[in-house]
Amino acid sequence: MESEMKTDIDVPVKATRVSFDVVEVLRALDGAGVTEVAEELDLPRSTVHDHLRTLEQLELVVNDDGTYKTGTRFLEFGGYARQRMKVFEVAKPELQNLAEQTGEHSNLMVEEHGRGVFLYKTEGQNAVKLDTYNGYRVHLQTTALGKAMMAHMDEENVRDILDRHGMPATTDRTITDEDELFAEFEEIRERGYAIDREERVRGMICIAAPLLNDDEVLGAISVSGPKNRMQGERFEEEIPRQVLRIANVIEVNMTHA
Amino acid sequence: MESEMKTDIDVPVKATRVSFDVVEVLRALDGAGVTEVAEELDLPRSTVHDHLRTLEQLELVVNDDGTYKTGTRFLEFGGYARQRMKVFEVAKPELQNLAEQTGEHSNLMVEEHGRGVFLYKTEGQNAVKLDTYNGYRVHLQTTALGKAMMAHMDEENVRDILDRHGMPATTDRTITDEDELFAEFEEIRERGYAIDREERVRGMICIAAPLLNDDEVLGAISVSGPKNRMQGERFEEEIPRQVLRIANVIEVNMTHA
DNA sequence: TAAAATTGTACGGTATTACCGGAACGGGGG
DNA sequence: CCCCCGTTCCGGTAATACCGTACAATTTTA
Structure with a gap:
């Protein structure tokens, strides 16, 4: 030990x-x-x-x-690095809207060194306390955000990342099989968004959409909430629609503004 | 050069x-x-x-x-260090209220290594874009936040800090004279809050209250806005009252909760 | 188009220094 | 008052951080 x-x-x-x-x-x-x-x-x-x-x-x-x-000096460097990132500046106000509309957590993640980095999170009125904080890093495949990004990356790149960091489980629902993961990427691309059903934290469900610019993956955004609220029509239709709409707004603002 | x-x-x-x-x-x-x-x-x-x-x-x-x-890995360390700080957790929701009530920026600062660290900032509806970001460091005497803290620290400690970091000016209104500064501390203690009249950034006015626990200085909070909005009754009465009220709420929650 | 310059990267020798063991210092508890 | 624990200081030595040099790739100049 x-x-x-x-x-x-x-x-x-x-x-x-x-x-x-x-x-x-x-x-x-x-x-x-x-x-x-x-x-x-x-x-x-x-x-x-x-x-x-x-x-x-x-x-x-x-x-x-x-x-x-x-x-807190680390915060100085990190805060500066983040502020310089265009995707953060553009996504921040939109995520605040998203959190307000849904009442749940909304998050921004980017990929760095093959890991998922929570670049920003904001809470709606009903948001439950979460273990994540700005800068928190996770294995990509344990989150809807990470899966949304991986689904749109080169397969070779994805294999590299999985080799480098492995696929450790954080709950009993975490995907640990590579084939299963790649099969889900297919679904994600068709559906347009990714789902995390208690794969990183028990009791938490998450819906995430990628932020794309042509072939480039800029990051992903999501809404996450407790299982009992993330079901039925709200889970199937309403939340995904809201997430996708905001993702689209961000994408447009990234390329134009 | x-x-x-x-x-x-x-x-x-x-x-x-x-x-x-x-x-x-x-x-x-x-x-x-x-x-x-x-x-x-x-x-x-x-x-x-x-x-x-x-x-x-x-x-x-x-x-x-x-x-x-x-x-962004610096963000991971910084974000973690921040989240661990009780004053941040307690102050965060109150600052959001304060920003909403006033429509302006509201900030949380702590002292570290003799410097002022912006630990958190949040924006109201009318907030102007600012140069600060989470983790941003400044010389204490250039801000209302820093002055509010210094006014309640041991004089010896304050002299140390001034010796170590100096008193460089960032605008033509920055206080650069030590005696003048200590004279202002007197006022601040009597008045209960500190004022920054374009001393760090031209055009920006700031009102700050210290967060105290007995003799210990936990940090300071503030509301800052453009000169044209920070005047008259609002500047003299309304904003200071709101800042002091929230500071008091935070102080109570720090010791009790 | 060719040459020349600039840039990022790789490698091995050497003077520097990071690391270590031991000892001294200080403070809190018995 | 003394003991004990954790922190700090110090000097020797083996390890290594630093540097000069070289190479490949790309860009700039002629």
Whole structure:
């Protein structure tokens, strides 16, 4: 039972990787002391201390009287990167409309390094509390958003991603079979939107539409809500129609405005 | 006219600092090639390349066919750090109310490493486009939010911060004199809220109230809008009353809930 | 069209330094 | 008051970050 926290890939500058590992541990443990981090990474305390001091001076980490925590400076970089993305700027107001209309969560996801990144989420009046936050990363095939994107990507690219990241299950309904997944892509392309029936989180249903520009996949948007509200005509017709309409608006604004 | 991009402080692990410098350059240039970054940092191309490859493998940077950009993974760390902060969770819904009531921008700021960090902002119907984004950092004394916080911090602590970061002006109205600043703290404490009259951005006025828990400064919230709307009875009475009321609600929820 | 320059990338040597073990420091609890 | 735990400091050494050089690919110039 090893708590595989270290990134075991080989990188040209190893010290940077170690520093980054330290940050990851801090996040995983919700803040920790030098010794705690050292044990987690199986490194000498003094080494970890060097990295923590470095990170603190770079203002990436906060030293709160002995316990170190990840700082908000990451937000600065991330917030900037996001704001620069056109798809975010265009989709944001539309997603707010979508959340208002449906009363549920609405989300924007993009693909990066073969992973699904929640770039933005906003809540309607009835939205339940969710585990996701801005920047949260998931395996693409566990979400309707990810499946909507993959369905419109090159097959070769998709195979690469699946090889690289695998297909781990997060609930007993997560798709873990590659053939099954590709079969669903077919449906998604015909239907125009993707569905997640409790495949990432138990009790949550999600309907997602891709954002396309010719052959390019810009991202995907979705509405998600609890199972008991996502059924019948609302699930079959109303929500999909709303999601597709907004997706179309975003696509148009992306190419024109 | 040097473009002082390198962080010139001495850190235990220098390689980490270099990697971080590279990221900063990428952000400053909105994405750049190896050569461009190397020139900016006055380093050999090969060295920069090593760092970029490392950062790419850590998924912190995206290689878009030769030009490198900062990735959204920073958002993951930042988003997580933020979500963990109680003041954010408590303040978020209240700020949305505040923005709705006033129709203007409303903001949440916390202090970190002596700097002011915009932790959250939300826009009312009439809100003008602003240069800030989540995670954006400013010098404390340039904003009403920062001044509201400093007015309730230990004087020693405030002097430290001013020494460390200086008091650069961003408009011709920015306070650059230490005595003047401390005199204003007096007013702020009496009045209960702080005012920014075009001190950070020309044309923008801001009213901010601190979030306190006994002697501890948790952060500050504000409403900001264009000069022509922030005047008369609305500026003197209405907005301050709303800001103070919401600040009080947040303070109560912080200690009790 | 050809040549020349620029760019991203790869590789190996070497001086630097990241890493480590050990010791000192400080604070909280018994 | 003393003990113990966690943090910090320090100096030696093996590892490696950095650099010069080279190559392929693309773009620019002649």
